[in-house]
Amino acid sequence: MRIHHDEDVEVYLNGLPVFQASGYTTDYQFYPLTAESRKALRAGDNLVAIHCRQTGGGQFIDWGLVEWNAPAEE
Numbered sequence: 001m002r003i004h005h006d007e008d009v010e011v012y013l014n015g016l017p018v019f020q021a022s023g024y025t026t027d028y029q030f031y032p033l034t035a036e037s038r039k040a041l042r043a044g045d046n047l048v049a050i051h052c053r054q055t056g057g058g059q060f061i062d063w064g065l066v067e068w069n070a071p072a073e074e
Contacts, residue, residue, distance in 0.1 A: 002068075004028045005052055006060040012049040016040040030068055 001018075003009065004025050011019040018037040040046075052061040 001033060002028050002030050002064045002066050004060065004062045006058060007055060008053040009061060010051045011063060012051075013037060014040045014042065014047050015049075028062075030066075032068075 001011070003011070003019070003021075004027060005021070006024040008022050009020070010017060013033075016037065018033060018040070019031060048063070048065075050061060050063055052059065
């Protein structure tokens with residue numbers, strides 16, 4: 001998954017908590033879904049719920065589910 005958030009964030013996929021982080025990011029970060037989280041994905045529609053908590057200043061959340069292949073190590 002890809003995420004950029006300003007401040008604390010929790011991500012749920014079909015009701016299963018799949019990611020949690022405190023603080024904020026300054027750019028997009030990529031995190032692999034665990035095997036358990038991937039099992040929550042189903043063919044067809046899926047429900048994503050995100051809770052982002054801001055304690056001061058501006059706030060921002062952007063999330064996406066992407067397929068990412070790491071570059072081969074040389």
